[in-house]
Each structure stands twice: as structure tokens, then as C-alpha cells.
Amino acid sequence: MGLESYIAERKQKKDLLVMAHVVCGYPSFEDNLQELEIMAEAGVDLVELQFPFSEPSADGPLFVRANEESLKSGTSVDQCFEFMAKVSARFPFKLLMMGYYNTVFKMGEARFIERLVQAGGVGYILPDLPVEEAGNLYALSEQAAVEPIILMTPTSSHKRLAQLGAASRGMVYVVARKGVTGSKTDMGDDVVALIERCRQHTDVPVGVGFGVSSKRDMDFLRGHADLAIVGTAALKTWEQSGADGLRTFFAELLA
Amino acid sequence: MGLESYIAERKQKKDLLVMAHVVCGYPSFEDNLQELEIMAEAGVDLVELQFPFSEPSADGPLFVRANEESLKSGTSVDQCFEFMAKVSARFPFKLLMMGYYNTVFKMGEARFIERLVQAGGVGYILPDLPVEEAGNLYALSEQAAVEPIILMTPTSSHKRLAQLGAASRGMVYVVARKGVTGSKTDMGDDVVALIERCRQHTDVPVGVGFGVSSKRDMDFLRGHADLAIVGTAALKTWEQSGADGLRTFFAELLA
Amino acid sequence: MDIFDFSDGREGYYGEYGGVFLPEILHATIEELLSCFRECKSDPKFWQDYVALLQGYSGRPTPVTYLENLSRELGGAQIYVKREDLNHTGSHKINNVMGQGLLCQRLGKKRVIAETGAGQHGFATATMAAKFGFECKIYMGAVDVARQRPNVFWMENLGAEVIAVEDGQQTLKDAINECMRDWVTNMADTHYILGTACGPHPFPEMVSWFQSIIGIEAREQIVNQTGRLPDRVYACVGGGSNAMGIFQGFFDDNNVELIGCEAGGHGVGSYMHAARLAYDDASVGVAQGFKTYFLQNDEGNMNKTHSVAAGLDYIGINPIFAHLWEQGKVRFEAATDMEVKEALRLTMRTEGLIPALESTHAFVTALKEAPSMGKDEIILINQSGRGDKDIFTIADALDDAKWKSFIGGKADQYRGEES
Amino acid sequence: MDIFDFSDGREGYYGEYGGVFLPEILHATIEELLSCFRECKSDPKFWQDYVALLQGYSGRPTPVTYLENLSRELGGAQIYVKREDLNHTGSHKINNVMGQGLLCQRLGKKRVIAETGAGQHGFATATMAAKFGFECKIYMGAVDVARQRPNVFWMENLGAEVIAVEDGQQTLKDAINECMRDWVTNMADTHYILGTACGPHPFPEMVSWFQSIIGIEAREQIVNQTGRLPDRVYACVGGGSNAMGIFQGFFDDNNVELIGCEAGGHGVGSYMHAARLAYDDASVGVAQGFKTYFLQNDEGNMNKTHSVAAGLDYIGINPIFAHLWEQGKVRFEAATDMEVKEALRLTMRTEGLIPALESTHAFVTALKEAPSMGKDEIILINQSGRGDKDIFTIADALDDAKWKSFIGGKADQYRGEES
Ligand SMILES: Cc1ncc(COP(=O)(O)O)c(C=O)c1O
């Protein structure tokens, strides 16, 4: 089942899905498994598995450190795919690969798609790969029925949104504000207007991310977005208060 | 009695006179007195009393330090003149003021000559006052019957020696070698030739200085020069071996 | 040859290198920058203003100096040096920075950010910001902050805020990442003054354009002084801006050989260097906004690099050079730290010049090749900067005992003041 | 006005100041120097060679920069700066040194000696010696060696021997004495490269002549840029060489006021300064080979002087200025250490310029006077050097905590290496 229909199916049961995020190998793959367990229990719908990269220039401080630490402890791309395979076999939610384009480029785009499919991933998010550069990869993806998740942003012009919308498949990722991951976003009229603007240019489901961290944000997004994307807030919770904390965090978020 | 006739008179008894040197107030005026006592005993004929100056640029390291220390301990021009008066009253040798022109300039040339005469000095050596700049001072000196001691050097041309010779009175000071006071001079044919060259341009007695430090130097100069001028060697001896050393030094020198 | 004519190829691409690989959020900013840059580039008045600014403020044109002594001692080619070290702030970096300052004014932005490695680009940017009245933040790897403190001191005193970047290797590439993070947040009022001919399009083209003033001057000067073109032109290559600057003067002269000199660090096989093309350790990748040869592992994560010269210690080569190298238009060589120390010593004593450690890499290669060239052949070296800024590094490198005891004394004095 | 026309007066005298007061042994050397200098001065080819050398090696002409921001902020006169800081080695000192290098070649001498205070003159001399292939010894007061270590480091690395002079106040004047002592010994093969327009004739004239290139350029530049002559020209005055250099461009322009800026140190009445003419503490004397105003006591011994700028910390004023001041042709003002720190901070932040502490004295006075002048009036400041060399002094003066902890860390590193 493709991503779009998966989302449609899940949305029949609840009005706002949740996509969560894990940096592979940080603090360790065992920790990752625990986190994912909690997410699954809480009913998370989608998870991005971030493949660590040495130059995570679109990430905020917490993820930067997570990327760095993970690489330092020896995390390899092989391990990430293995982990993805294991996770997709074990949990109900769907998986996206998240990372930087160099990881894909170095292994070769065709091989990447092949391995992604083998590991059970349904798509990928590559924040530093603009649509102009993605022609070949998108073509390969289409053949393999995995989805490239396109990002739409507050600075995108109508013209640009049209272009992005035309290429979008599976879902789009609406970046709620300028900046990198990790700081709080003031959810307000701006965000609603942005989502509306994006919807004018695409028919696929809309996820909203960057700074989503509380039940309040969820309530705010409900009715506007199809998915809420939760990244840093979960990792921060895990670091500060471990498994129990994370359990509470998702329980409250999804309450 | 003027300097020239004094030298002539002394030369009747010995063929090479000795001029010694003391830096006023270094190490102290008491030490100076002791040194002079020893010089007098040994039969020194002339003494330069150096008035300390803050910029003794024609002096070597030992005298530089002596100038500096003397000033540091508060030596004033008044004290130097007082000391000169006391010394000239007490000892048989004649006295020359030695120093830098600024000392003279600041008190006024006329006043300087007046005070020099009052203190019993018979002349002065101002190494940084060239003859071109000395017209007025020389005129005043002539009126007061004190002698400006002119320096002749190995680098002086014939023309220059003629000019210096024409201005010379009392005695000339032949600088045996290039450099500042304080290092050894190789007494040899060069020095003899220099003295000869100088004598062609003046009739006044010839003293030879810069590096004269031993009986050997004295023996070498005998027959060529009228005076041997001993500076640094004596001060060095005083510093290293005190009164006894100095007594031996002069005894050997004048033996 | 116009490498910046993209009408046949893809905009911003040099062969298969270059491009724009940035977060979508910067798309509009880059478009705005590109169109403003296109406007400037096609406006002769802009270039005139730019040249006038550099003449009045930075002392351009910088001269070409004949190294009579070294030429004689080596007994081969006649050696000439383009003196970018005489620029205000001490290197060629000021050219690019002043140009981008003018452009930033046109963009109507009031704040600038910049990464810096050796600190020269940060120093130049802080200076430009003071002159133009921009707010200024400089990102610098913590390791570089430590080894280039004098430049940090001046940046701060010029009114810039200097941020020591503690991520990654804490050097230039990490400072660039940090700049990107600032930029994706503040692009509305902020222009990113990239310091070298790297990064996403249009930076390689734009920085090269501003730096082309070096080559325009140098070609005319060397022809005036010697009556002919040089046989070889040498420049050090960090990101490649000073080299692009001087090489552009000679791209259409087929008999002029162009040699880029990279940081050989501890040498071939040491993996402690920053030689992307001269050695065999780099491969093509995409990072920091563009595609080129990077020193990276098989999975695309960047390797640790090293050079005695902080300004050459960069993981990627500029995309234009990646292309020109493959085309055989530019030769690449590397100079090791050891060779750099020797050449610096020689140049100081023989000619009274103190090239920056970066620039000394070009001297190494030139001095190595000069002896086997003919006496009627001509070499031109780009002295991209002066070595004053490197006093701590050079004193360390030359193991200067008096310097060390001076520093010890100073430290004691400061500690005394505290207590 | 030709102040160097001695046909009416005495050779080497400016009013009652100047002359030659040296040991007889140097008479021939000075004669030889004088006649060689007269030859050079009357040989148009010599001047051409000199200018060409400075253009090729030192980047002359240096520009005149308009300080738009400061002019606007102060709201008075329009402020322009002559940029001697852009010279090779970072100050105007290189002009004189290169000229004397050419002259030394003509004299056929193979060894040079020089005194230095701030170290700029020593740095320039060591550089020139490297370029000309002369043996080189630099005398520097021990106190100055301590406070200007970076310059000492470069001098040594350029191949010069640096002697720390431990006599007297261990500053500039003592270094001059020590040079004299060397010179009276080694004059046969040695030329003394005096660093400023002081000392015995022909040094004041000779150094002024070489430095006149500043004023020749500046006059033409300011007229080109503004269409008229400046109303006031400011220069700092240590020995007076940079000031003589720029002022000579305007001696014949009666409406241009010339202002010499001395080191006010701790201020009037502090006796911790080096203001010979601006304050009332100096009197006429004869020392260091010439007659002028010195800071001395009643008996003619020199007083202790002080300035935050080592290069201004000199006991005597050049004899030409002593005369021109009495004639009312040059006005003298002093800037205190405190004022210098403030003006430096302001100039860095507002214009991106880092004047040497010496040069900043001229900025102080100019910035003080500019606000009360008309917007249509023009000020020209001579920026004699750049402040890079002063990093230790400036960091101390500004009490920079990060700098101090950096130095502490460096010291620990060095101590660690030893053990
Ligand atoms: C003096 C100098 N030269 C060269 C470089 C290297 O940069 P690029 O290759 O862009 O000229 C730097 C970088 O900081 C530098 O400071």
C-alpha cells in the first residue's frame, strides 16, 4: 500500500495523524527501539528514520549533536537499512528514510531506492535535494512505488508552490516556519494561511512540522493539517526523562 | 700656567705623561677621591673629570653604566664643579672637564667657562662638539685661558686634520682607533702613522687615547706621543680589585 | 572561454559540478540573490563603483613585484608575485567582501553573516560591515578561533559578534553549516557573505567575478613589466577564490599554464591534508550546497582534514576547478606543512616578503618548479595574503623560544593583574 | 618655501635648530653621506628609481580614503585619510628605508644598522635588508622589545639581529645611542638607517625628502577627489617623519593649516608624556647629534617620557618642526593615552580602519576639531601605520578578557611542551 492510501486509511479513524522522528544510532539502536516501541504503543502513524550525516546543515543543535554522536559511535548506512528492515517488520507504522542527499548520491540513486524498498521504507525526506535536482531519483521512485516527500515553506512563492505541488506524491511536508529544526513555532494564523496556500497546489495529504511539541499544537493543527510532525520535542523528552517521559509525552500529545 | 706649558714642563722629567679619567660620582665621590689619591701618588699628570650625562653616546658600556649610575644616585653639575674645585686644590695634577655639549649648552657657554676656571680646570673635552659648532665657546675659552681639547681621529682627512690643527690649543687628543671608549686597541704601525699625520697639522702636545691599558702600550707610545690617555682600564681595575688593584695598575703602568 | 555562460549547459553547473543543493526554504532567497547578482553583473556602473571602492579603501591596484633575488638564486624562471597581501585587512578576501557589501546594499539587507576559517574572511567581512553600517555575525570553528585569535580580536573590535562553532570538526565546514542555519532563519534581512568560490550557485560565480579583479590587473601588469605573458601562474586553493581570481586573467591565453596549490598537510597517504585534486583521496559528492570533489568516506561523510594553514583546510574544491581540472585546464599540486615552513623562511630572508601560510603553498610549488625552467620563462605567484595574522602559528611552527617566553611573561602579567 | 635651501643660512640648520653634533670620528662618514645624498637628490633618475621601487614593492601610491561615516556622525568637516598603513610592512617607515637602501647601495656599503622604537622602522629596515642583501642589526630598547614582540619576531625571521638595549630608559633614545656606538666603530662598511627626521644633518633633510612622497601623492589625490585643497592636515609626530612627509605637500599652500599631534601620555603636568611642543615641558638642547627642543631637566639630562604608542615616545622634536613651530607654520597639539583608546575604538567600529596607536594620535586631534568646522571644509589625516602590530598593547589597553585567557592558554601549552 502506498503512502497516500495508508494516510487516507488511518485518517478514517482519527482526524490528525502523527509522524515521529528518530536519529538512527543515537543514543544507540537499542534506545531507538525502545523509543519506537513507545511510539507504536501511543499510536504514531509514521516515523522518519534519520540516517546520520556529517554535515546536517538543515538541522538544529539537538539533531546536529545526535548526528555527530551517532557517527562517532560508528553508525553506518548498512546498519541504518538493517535497522529499518527490523523496525518495519516489527511495528505497525510506516517508515520514511530521512537524511541528506550525499548519502543517497554516494551509494547511487538506483541502489538507494532498491535498498529502501528492501528495508520496507515507503518514502524519503532529503531536505537538501531541491526538485530541480531530483528528476532521476523521482523517476526511479515512481518505478519502485516509494514516495519522495517534498517540502513546502513559508518563503515559497505561488509559482514555486505550483512547481512543488506538481511534483508532490504521497504527502507534502509543510515547514511551519523559517529556521532549522528544534525551536518552538508560534502556531497561529500564519500557519493556517500557509497550509491553505499549500493545499491550493497539491492534493496529497499535508504534514506540518518544525516546532510541533504539544497537545496545544495538535489541537491547533487539527482540521488544517493531515499529519503533525514531531521531531526535536520527542528527542528532548527522551534525553531528559527517558522511556517514562516519552511515554507520557506521546500519551498527552495523542490524547 | 697654561696646559701646553704645563705639559712641556712635565715632559722635561719624563718622556710620556699620563692622563687618567674619573666619572664624577661613580661609584661615589668618596671613591673618586680615593682613585685620584692613587693616581696622584703614581704620578699621573692630568685627569679628565667626566660630568655624567644621560646620553653618553660616545662612551663604551663601562662608562655608559657609570654615567647612568652616577645620575641615578643624584650627581649634579654643581657637585661636579665643587668636586673639581676640591680636587684641584688638593692634588698636583691638572684637571680637564670631560662631558657632552648639552651640559655646557644648558648652563650657557659663558657661565660654563667661568665655573670651569673657578673650579681650577684648565680645559675641557666635549666629544660631541665639532669645531664648526664651537666658535663662540673657543673664543670665550681663549679669553679665560682654558683650552678646548680637540680630537683627531683615524678617519680624519688631511684637510680635516689641517682644520682641526689650526683650531687646536693646549693639546690634541688622538683617538687611536674607531669605536667608543673601552675596548682594547692593537697598538701598531697604524697608530704611529696616525700620530705622525696628526703632528703634521699641529704643534701642540699629542695625547693618545682609546684602549691604552698596559705597560706595553706605554712602551709602544713612548717616543711617539706626549701623553698616554688611560680611561676604561683604570675604572675596570677599580671595580674588579679596588684601591690595591688600582695602585698596582698605575705602578705597573708608570714603572 | 566563458565558463559562466550557462546558455548551453545547466545554470550554475560547470560540467557536472556546482548546482544548488539547499533546503527549500532558501529557494526564494537564492533566486533573489541570483537576480540581483545578474543585474549587478550586467551593469557596468556597478563594476566601476566596485573598482573605485577598492581603489579608495583597499589600495587597489596591488602591485606585481619582481623577486630578483629568488629568481637569481634558483637560476631558472623569472619569478613575479601579485601582491594581494597589500590589501586592506591583509588579503584578497576584501575584494569579494566589498563586492558583496555593495550587492547587499542593493538587496536592501541590513545584516550580514559569514563563515571564516583563517579568520581573514571574517576580518574582511567585519571591516566591510563597519564601513557599510551592517550588523555582523561571524561563525568560526572553535579550533580556528583558538589558532587565529588575533583575527578574532580584530573582528570583535570592529564590532562583529564572533561565534565559536563547537560542532563537527570545529573548523571551516562546520562554520559554513552554522551560517546556513542562521540564514534559513534570518534570510529576510540577512545576506550570507560566503567567503570563497564554493557553496551553492551563484556563490562560486559571484565570488569568482569579484575576485577576477586580481587577474585583470595582474595580466596587464605582467605584460607591462615584462612585455609578455607568464608561462605559469600559481595560486593556493582553499575554496579557490584567490586562484579563480588570478586565473581568470589568463583563461583565454592558451600558453599560460595554471597551477592550483592545495594543502598537502602531512603528505600523501597521511589522510591529514586537504588536497582534493592533487592527491587521490577525494571523490564526488554533494554537501554544503553544491556538488564537487570532497574528502569523504564511502558513505559520504566528510573526513577530517588538516593543514598548517587554516584557510586551506577545507573539505571541498570549488566546482569550477573540479571541472577545469578534468578538462586539463588547471593542474593541481600539493605542498606539505614542512615544505611550507621552509619556503616561508626562504621567502622572508631572501625577499623581505611574509606570505600568509595559505599563500606560501603557492610559493612552494613555484619554487620547486622554477629551477628547471628557462631563464627566459616567467612565473607569476599570487600572494593571497600576508603572514602577520599567522604569528602564533608560525612561531609555533618555527618553535621560536623567545616568542614562547614572551607569551609566558605576558600570561604571568595577566594572571598577576587578576589576583 | 624651501626649508632645505641653506644658501642663506647654515647648512643643516632650520632657524637655530639642527646641525651636526657628533664625535669627530664620524665627520668623514657624515661628509660622505651628505655628498652622496646631494648627488641623489639632484639626480632625477634616483627619484624615479625610488618611486618605481616603492610602487613595485610597497604598493605605492597609497590611496586617500574618504571617511563618510565619521564625517556624517561628527557633522562638521569632511574627513579624508592618507593610507600609509597599506604600505608593505604596515607603515610609512618603508618609504624612508627603501630610499636609504638605494643610497646605501650607492655608498657601496654592505651592512646596515637601525634603531627602532615601535619596531616599525626595524621591521621595515630588516625587510629592506633582506631585499637588498645587506647584513642587518637592529637596536631596540629592552622595554620596547618587551612591548613590541611581534615586530621583533618578524625582524629576526627576516634575518636581522635584534639587540635589546639595556641602558638608560631602554627605549628609543637609548637605541639611538647604541646605534651611534656601532656606527663610530663600523662606519667603513656600515650605513646607519636612521628612522625618523631627527639626528644630525643630513638625516632630517634626507628622511624628509624620502617621506615627501606621501605629501606629493596626497596633495594630488585630495585635489582630484574633492576639487580643492584641504583646510587642515593632521599627522602624529614622534621624530616627525610621517608628518614632514605629508606636510611637505602643502608647505606652499598658505591656506592649509598643518597640525602636528604629539603623545600627551597621561596629560599636561603629568611629566608622563612625549609632547615637546604642545606642552610646556621641553627646552632647547643638544643631544643625539642635533639641536632641538628636548624633554630634559635644567642640567640637560633627558627626562623619562611616556606614551601608549612606542613610536611617539621620543625625547626630541625634529629640528625642522622646532623652527616651523616658532614661525607659526605648524600648530602642535597633544593627544592623551585615554583619548587615543577612545578614538581607536570609534575609528574601528565606524570606518573599519585600524590605525596604529601612533597614527591614532592624529585621529584624536582631527576628530576633536572636525565638529566645529564647516561641512564644506576638508580635513586630511595621515594614517601613518596599521594597528596590527599593536595587538598586545591594544588588547591590554582595552582590557580584553578573551585575549588574556587565550594568552594564558598558549603559555600553558608552551610550558607543557617544555616539560
Ligand atoms: C590569505 C589566504 N589565502 C588563501 C585562502 C584560501 O581561500 P581561497 O582558496 O578562497 O582563496 C585564505 C582563506 O582564508 C586566506 O586567508
Ligand SMILES: Cc1ncc(COP(=O)(O)O)c(C=O)c1O
Ligand atoms: C606607525 C607609526 N607612525 C608614526 C611613528 C612616529 O615616527 P615619525 O614621527 O617619524 O613619523 C612611528 C614610529 O615608529 C610609527 O611606527
